[in-house]
Amino acid sequence: MKTDIVGSLESVTRVRGVRGAMVVSAEEGLVVAESSMEGIDGAAVAALTAGVVAKLGRATEAAGRTTPAFVHLQAEGGALLAVPAPGDLLVVAVTDAEVNVGLVRLELRHAAEHLA
Amino acid sequence: MSNDDIRVLTAQLAADPSSLVFLPLGEALRRRGQLGAAEKIAMAGLMRYPELADAHDLLARVLGDRGELERAFDEWDIALRLDGRHAGAHKGIGFLYFVAGDLAQALEHLEAAHAADPKADGVAAAVARVREALDTESGRAGVADAGRPVSEAAAKPVSPSPLPDGPSVAGAAIFAGLEGAQDGLLLLDGSGLRLGGGLTAPDGRAVGDAVAAHLAGVFRDASRATRLLSLGAWTSVAAETADANLFLCAPTPDSLLLLVRDSSVPIGRLALQAERASEAARRWLERPA
Numbered sequence: 001m002k003t004d005i006v007g008s009l010e011s012v013t014r015v016r017g018v019r020g021a022m023v024v025s026a027e028e029g030l031v032v033a034e035s036s037m038e039g040i041d042g043a044a045v046a047a048l049t050a051g052v053v054a055k056l057g058r059a060t061e062a063a064g065r066t067t068p069a070f071v072h073l074q075a076e077g078g079a080l081l082a083v084p085a086p087g088d089l090l091v092v093a094v095t096d097a098e099v100n101v102g103l104v105r106l107e108l109r110h111a112a113e114h115l116a
Numbered sequence: 117m118s119n120d121d122i123r124v125l126t127a128q129l130a131a132d133p134s135s136l137v138f139l140p141l142g143e144a145l146r147r148r149g150q151l152g153a154a155e156k157i158a159m160a161g162l163m164r165y166p167e168l169a170d171a172h173d174l175l176a177r178v179l180g181d182r183g184e185l186e187r188a189f190d191e192w193d194i195a196l197r198l199d200g201r202h203a204g205a206h207k208g209i210g211f212l213y214f215v216a217g218d219l220a221q222a223l224e225h226l227e228a229a230h231a232a233d234p235k236a237d238g239v240a241a242a243v244a245r246v247r248e249a250l251d252t253e254s255g256r257a258g259v260a261d262a263g264r265p266v267s268e269a270a271a272k273p274v275s276p277s278p279l280p281d282g283p284s285v286a287g288a289a290i291f292a293g294l295e296g297a298q299d300g301l302l303l304l305d306g307s308g309l310r311l312g313g314g315l316t317a318p319d320g321r322a323v324g325d326a327v328a329a330h331l332a333g334v335f336r337d338a339s340r341a342t343r344l345l346s347l348g349a350w351t352s353v354a355a356e357t358a359d360a361n362l363f364l365c366a367p368t369p370d371s372l373l374l375l376v377r378d379s380s381v382p383i384g385r386l387a388l389q390a391e392r393a394s395e396a397a398r399r400w401l402e403r404p405a
Contacts, residue, residue: 049341067357078348
């Protein structure tokens with residue numbers, strides 16, 4: 001199973017500009033699996049991304065909307081992208097500033113579907 | 117109010133054009149951002165009931181949402197002439213004076229609104245905030261009158277006070293002329309208090325304050341995440357839900373701007389709208405008191 005997950009993540013990290021990808025437990029903010037996360041603190045990514053997504057989810061719920069199906073945190077030097085997956089999981093990518101966000105989103109969604 | 121509720125009210129009004137059901141119908145349409153339809157309903161109601169203060173109040177709220185503040189003031193003024201204790205009219209005029217920077221007049225009308233309807237949403241809090249702003253202002257005047265140098269802190273303009281959910285007059289003032297000025301644009305401070313703009317849920321509830329409170333946490337976590345991951349300062353957070361797209365950015369280091377649009381509006385377009393709204397927010401935040 002874990003090999004399958006890593007295989008899905010590798011399709012994300014093959015996109016130019018993606019520095020790493022991982023599967024995170026949304027509730028605990030813990031790493032479930034990761035791919036090509038060299039130089040990146042996976043535990044920090046997991047915890048922080050889960051926190052941002054959870055708080056955004058509470059905000060969208062307060063607005064009478066559904067929970068986010070895609071989250072894109074953009075910073076000056078890169079981005080964090082997250083897509084929820086079945087089993088209370090998140091598929092997350094850390095990218096450089098210059099990246100095709102649309103393509104990464106597609107690959108994240110494919111990876112999330114693969115986890116179903 | 118659901119689509120079905122609005123259909124029922126519309127049917128009732130069609131069956132009996134003299135019915136007062138135009139009041140809740142017009143308000144429901146206003147809250148959904150259907151301002152053209154809401155204005156027609158209010159005007160038709162006023163044709164039948166020109167001396168009904170509630171009808172003038174409804175039209176004023178619609179005009180306020182459209183950014184037509186002078187006309188809104190006139191309608192609330194008429195409402196007060198018809199009913200000197202009309203809470204909605206006092207509240208609306210109080211907000212207009214607040215936006216115009218006349219805090220004394222704002223306080224007078226907000227206190228009258230509170231006296232007329234002590235349970236009205238957010239009015240007590242608004243009275244407290246305007247009093248606080250007035251105290252700050254009189255403190256500054258006292259220092260200046262005494263001939264002492266005015267301290268840097270005291271010389272700063274009065275901070276914009278968070279406003280309760282209600283007529284989005286402040287939102288119209290900040291974002292006048294922008295798409296979604298009356299609903300779907302929300303300005304808040306770093307501690308999650310709404311400064312202006314408005315947001316309604318699909319069922320018509322005003323949810324600006326609740327959403328603002330949750331977004332403060334997003335602001336802190338986004339800042340921490342990008343700092344710890346050496347990604348530099350965060351510039352925006354975009355989220356797609358099944359029925360809406362959201363875009364969050366920071367017009368100034370101490371404020372946040374949220375745009376919410378139907379899911380048919382692409383995130384890229386939201387980013388462009390956010391740039392324009394951020395400029396308007398910066399102008400408003402940096403204006404002299």
